[in-house]
Amino acid sequence: MNRRESLKAIGLGTLSTGLIFGCKPSDKKAPETADGKTGAVPGREAYEVEREDKLKAEKFFDDHEMATITVLADIIIPKDAHSGSASDAKVPEFIEFIVKDIPSHKLPMRGGLKWLDMQCLNRYGNTFIKCSSSQKTEMLDQIAYPNKAKAEMAQGVAFFNRMRDLTASGFWSSEMGTKDIGYAGNSPNKWMGVPADVLKQYGMENVKI
Amino acid sequence: MEELQIKKSTETYDVVVVGSGAGGGMAGYVLANAGVKVLMLEAGAYFDPKTDSHQLKWAWESARRGAGTTRPFGDFDAAYGGWELEGEPYTQKDGTEFAWFRARMLGGRTNHWGRISLRMGPEDFKPKDGLTDPWPITYDELKPYYDKVDRMIGIYGTVENIESEPDGIFLPPPKPRLNELFIKQGATKAGVKVITGRGSVLTEALPNNKDRGACFYCGQCGRSCKVYGDFSASSCLVIPAVKTGNLKVITNAMVREVITNKDGVATGVSYVNKLDLQEYQVNAKTVILGASAGESARILLNSKSAAHPGGLANSSGVVGKYLHDSTGSGAGGFLPQLMDRKRYNEDGVGSVHIYSPWWLDNKKLNFPRGYHIEYGGGMHMPSYGFGGGIQDMNGAVPGRDGKKKDGGGYGAGLKDDYRRFYGTQVGMAGRGTAIARADNYCEIDPNGVVDKYGIPVLRFNYKWTNDEINQAKHMQETFEEILHNMGAIYGTMQGKDTNYGLEAPGKIIHEVGTVRMGDDPKKSALNKWCQAHDCKNLFVVDAAPFVQQGDKNATWTILALSMRTAEYILQERKKLNV
Numbered sequence: 001m002n003r004r005e006s007l008k009a010i011g012l013g014t015l016s017t018g019l020i021f022g023c024k025p026s027d028k029k030a031p032e033t034a035d036g037k038t039g040a041v042p043g044r045e046a047y048e049v050e051r052e053d054k055l056k057a058e059k060f061f062d063d064h065e066m067a068t069i070t071v072l073a074d075i076i077i078p079k080d081a082h083s084g085s086a087s088d089a090k091v092p093e094f095i096e097f098i099v100k101d102i103p104s105h106k107l108p109m110r111g112g113l114k115w116l117d118m119q120c121l122n123r124y125g126n127t128f129i130k131c132s133s134s135q136k137t138e139m140l141d142q143i144a145y146p147n148k149a150k151a152e153m154a155q156g157v158a159f160f161n162r163m164r165d166l167t168a169s170g171f172w173s174s175e176m177g178t179k180d181i182g183y184a185g186n187s188p189n190k191w192m193g194v195p196a197d198v199l200k201q202y203g204m205e206n207v208k209i
Numbered sequence: 210m211e212e213l214q215i216k217k218s219t220e221t222y223d224v225v226v227v228g229s230g231a232g233g234g235m236a237g238y239v240l241a242n243a244g245v246k247v248l249m250l251e252a253g254a255y256f257d258p259k260t261d262s263h264q265l266k267w268a269w270e271s272a273r274r275g276a277g278t279t280r281p282f283g284d285f286d287a288a289y290g291g292w293e294l295e296g297e298p299y300t301q302k303d304g305t306e307f308a309w310f311r312a313r314m315l316g317g318r319t320n321h322w323g324r325i326s327l328r329m330g331p332e333d334f335k336p337k338d339g340l341t342d343p344w345p346i347t348y349d350e351l352k353p354y355y356d357k358v359d360r361m362i363g364i365y366g367t368v369e370n371i372e373s374e375p376d377g378i379f380l381p382p383p384k385p386r387l388n389e390l391f392i393k394q395g396a397t398k399a400g401v402k403v404i405t406g407r408g409s410v411l412t413e414a415l416p417n418n419k420d421r422g423a424c425f426y427c428g429q430c431g432r433s434c435k436v437y438g439d440f441s442a443s444s445c446l447v448i449p450a451v452k453t454g455n456l457k458v459i460t461n462a463m464v465r466e467v468i469t470n471k472d473g474v475a476t477g478v479s480y481v482n483k484l485d486l487q488e489y490q491v492n493a494k495t496v497i498l499g500a501s502a503g504e505s506a507r508i509l510l511n512s513k514s515a516a517h518p519g520g521l522a523n524s525s526g527v528v529g530k531y532l533h534d535s536t537g538s539g540a541g542g543f544l545p546q547l548m549d550r551k552r553y554n555e556d557g558v559g560s561v562h563i564y565s566p567w568w569l570d571n572k573k574l575n576f577p578r579g580y581h582i583e584y585g586g587g588m589h590m591p592s593y594g595f596g597g598g599i600q601d602m603n604g605a606v607p608g609r610d611g612k613k614k615d616g617g618g619y620g621a622g623l624k625d626d627y628r629r630f631y632g633t634q635v636g637m638a639g640r641g642t643a644i645a646r647a648d649n650y651c652e653i654d655p656n657g658v659v660d661k662y663g664i665p666v667l668r669f670n671y672k673w674t675n676d677e678i679n680q681a682k683h684m685q686e687t688f689e690e691i692l693h694n695m696g697a698i699y700g701t702m703q704g705k706d707t708n709y710g711l712e713a714p715g716k717i718i719h720e721v722g723t724v725r726m727g728d729d730p731k732k733s734a735l736n737k738w739c740q741a742h743d744c745k746n747l748f749v750v751d752a753a754p755f756v757q758q759g760d761k762n763a764t765w766t767i768l769a770l771s772m773r774t775a776e777y778i779l780q781e782r783k784k785l786n787v
Binding site: 001002003005042043045047048051052055056075076077078080082094097098101102140144145146147148160161164165168169170172173174175177178180181182183184185186187188189190191192193194195197198199201202204207208209 | 254256260261262263265267268269272273274275276278279287289295383384385386387389390391393394403404405413414419420421422423424425426427428429436546550551552553554555556557558562563588589590591592593594595596597598599600604615616617618619620621623624625627628631
């Protein structure tokens with residue numbers, strides 16, 4: 001099969017987009033298996049499906065924690081001319097899932113949120129989300145720049161680094177974020193090498209492997 | 210619960226093959242196509258990339274956005290399994306560390322591997338430094354099989370005429386990506402040769418094969434390919450072998466032992482059906498193990514009988530010994546000159562576009578043998594981990610206004626930084642020769658540990674020596690020079706405290722050598738046809754027979770050796786020897 005035929009075989013040759021893989025029935029039967037049945041989700045082991053359902057049914061963060069995560073995520077990645085905010089891309093929901101999926105995030109996130117609230121209570125008499133905009137900025141400026149943060153802010157720096165990374169993961173891997181960052185792949189094509197104008201831009205026209 | 214009993218089949222197959230990966234798959238394919246009646250037992254589930262691959266899914270279609278929580282190489286990776294399997298433990302001796310990756314599925318680890326397909330060279334088979342035992346075969350004896358594998362499976366690359374890196378029969382290679390051109394420049398300046406990669410991906414339709422499609426450049430070989438555009442043993446060997454009508458696969462069949470008669474001849478295997486937990490026995494005239502270097506050694510050591518008191522094929526005592534995995538150490542950074550780069554689709558193929566074969570003379574170095582370097586980087590699909598550690602990047606270069614700022618931050622400026630850094634990253638990883646040593650081994654755990662099927666488990670004993678540590682140090686020094694030459698920004702290189710980033714053995718997933726070949730039955734388990742010295746109708750076709758691995762990834766050699774062994778079995782069957 002050449003490329004055109006192979007794309008046609010999986011339903012991508014003649015239709016523009018949207019054909020979902022796996023809808024095309026297999027043209028051959030699976031050989032006899034010891035169990036005689038197939039998994040409910042193609043390409044997934046049964047334990048993976050069960051585990052994910054279980055995690056989705058659990059709730060880790062309480063309402064106050066989720067509200068704080070939402071405010072922080074939108075401060076880290078706000079709406080701008082190109083795309084929406086972290087919460088527009090459902091980053092808080094992603095963070096709720098990922099800490100259950102990767103439990104090593106749980107304690108540092110819960111403890112970090114608490115640390116932040118305690119700092120704000122001592123400084124401003126309010127939890128973080130109830131602080132004024134300038135108070136929030138003043139607080140975050142203490143922990144958002146690792147190289148200039150004071151030693152006593154180490155816990156806040158560690159928390160904010162984690163919060164920033166989780167927000168970035170959740171935002172840029174969303175449909176909105178992927179479109180914003182300009183990722184142009186994940187679609188059938190013929191790779192012809194670096195475009196000529198790009199080679200020229202970097203003076204790489206004559207570099208050969 | 211049903212009363213436990215052993216269900217014995219009355220049928221006798223010509224051949225039973227244990228395992229469906231590169232080795233088992235190739236043996237099954239060759240034999241079934243020659244009309245031999247084959248039964249293949251696979252410990253994992255059925256897997257057909259056409260229906261089971263997660264190819265072309267977007268990160269947001271995964272709740273964990275592609276994170277490697279349940280699958281070590283990410284949520285869309287093809288492998289069912291990993292270094293730890295529920296209910297299937299292994300143990301370590303004296304605090305040593307060996308990580309054992311198992312993919313329990315039709316096609317095994319070939320569904321997710323990097324498709325980097327390198328031949329071992331003449332000196333890999335017959336080393337001139339005297340440090341390790343020679344193979345009982347030469348490169349020239351295996352070359353015709355490498356050639357046949359190239360034609361049958363398909364591989365891209367370029368003819369380079371490097372003696373230690375033998376050329377194959379190549380399809381056109383993918384062109385280099387932008388980052389790779391920078392790597393080429395930086396490496397060349399460091400005296401490191403960079404050549405076109407060699408991968409088992411069909412950059413063009415494979416002549417005379419209507420079942421496999423040509424690559425459409427999604428760069429996702431690790432997910433396995435729905436059009437069979439790359440090599441997986443499932444899509445390219447086992448499924449076509451089933452179509453001949455001569456090969457039957459039983460999945461979820463975990464082999465316990467090889468059964469032998471009072472004369473010590475193999476008569477079949479016993480296995481536990483992982484779903485009904487019943488015991489089964491099947492009969493065969495010939496038994497082929499292709500269960501992986503670790504599992505094949507385990508099966509042999511567990512196959513004790515009056516005729517084979519130390520385990521099957523183990524009168525020499527070498528089974529389990531000489532275990533070795535490739536060395537591995539990596540480094541990375543980003544290229545500030547690529548900030549704000551133009552967006553376009555550079556997914557390319559899912560194997561390497563470029564690599565550096567070993568380029569130095571060891572006589573001047575403090576370690577034997579060598580390593581090759583694999584490179585990566587570029588504008589990938591954003592997924593879990595994307596933008597991580599930005600605080601170490603955005604303070605290192607001037608902002609859009611030309612001024613440096615403090616690393617980290619938040620808000621619109623940070624959001625813009627993620628865009629600016631997209632596609633600037635480069636990474637490199639060394640993969641080197643680890644010396645095969647008798648005192649690096651696996652054995653049946655002497656403390657009686659069993660898996661959930663009651664099968665005694667392996668205990669590993671593996672230590673790196675200064676040979677491997679010095680090699681990793683050399684890798685780090687080379688990487689730093691290349692990164693520096695490219696104008697990359699990078700962190701502190703790995704030092705002595707981490708053994709220069711040297712990964713634990715098993716982490717590179719190239720483990721080989723546990724059932725070694727050799728001419729002397731006192732020092733080896735298999736003869737030069739991968740046939741047991743002690744049991745003429747028993748063969749091993751995975752990476753276990755390797756005497757000493759070069760720095761080259763094992764798969765292409767497994768395929769060539771297995772094809773050679775299968776053809777030998779056909780000849781011997783004609784002579785009625787097996």
